[in-house]
Amino acid sequence: MSDLLERLRGRGWRLTSQRRVVAEVLDGEHVHLTADEVHARAAAHLPEISRATVYNTLGELVALGEVLEVATDGRAKRYDPNAHRAHQHLVCSGCGAIRDVHPHGDPLTALPAAERFGFAVTAAEVTYRGLCPDCRPRPADRP
């Protein structure tokens, strides 16, 4: 993730320890943390970091296009560092687990012009829902 830090410095960011730990926390595949979770993990490395700074930094990363904001439920927003490859989300209705998924085709093409109401449509976000293997009811054991 130091490439991210490089990119950010290139964009005129001041490299503070707070921003560094937030960027480090947001590393990896299938990462979809809430702001509070980011704060908790960041605070494990840098105990004095404030909630306000975490919110500020997340907002900046989103504005720069380095992190995506996902609202898969009506609760807290989640932050997804996988911003450089188009993808959608698969959410478990039982436990809330989230995976990045790659459907084929562009979901935008499914919306015919007649259904666009004159909008200039530029993006489509898809949330697939279902039960993950752990939450799925198992076939009962046979005697």
Next chain:
Amino acid sequence: MSDLLERLRGRGWRLTSQRRVVAEVLDGEHVHLTADEVHARAAAHLPEISRATVYNTLGELVALGEVLEVATDGRAKRYDPNAHRAHQHLVCSGCGAIRDVHPHGDPLTALPAAERFGFAVTAAEVTYRGLCPDCRPRPADRP
């Protein structure tokens, strides 16, 4: 919308004036009100109605499958009475206007088995985003 009230009575609902007013507010096409907006409109007809009752009633309507909950932004949930015909949402990135739209095909089929991670996938919600005619930049007037 009296058919809705009939259906609800059939399901053992007590028909109170509060529930009636909430059901009336949630009538029509392309209706996507927040709980607070529902409360404001309901209060115009029934000034003493409380926020708690609006939340309760909306929750019940959602549980009964008569109203859909939509979270198109990270803000307040919206309530969509068009629950009996499958549809998706088109949201203006400028002003937040929401339209019900009907893409062709089933979005679920775009997700290959290899991308399902063992989930039993049952639904797909699509949010299309773009600028509505009013928010879209116009070509500059020629002199």
Next chain:
DNA sequence: ATCCTAACTTGGACTTTGTCCAAGTCAATA
């Protein structure tokens, strides 16, 4: 190396959205 300063961080107050509860009210049945 150290100074300077705009940029950044902090804690706490505040807002928005939503939930919970004890006490009071009322729709529908008998």
Next chain:
DNA sequence: TATTGACTTGGACAAAGTCCAAGTTAGGAT
């Protein structure tokens, strides 16, 4: 028309996020 369990109410509470004045600091200038 009396009864009662379901419904409603207002206010306290909680979660998620924003805002701000005051203090700190990264990094260029000296």
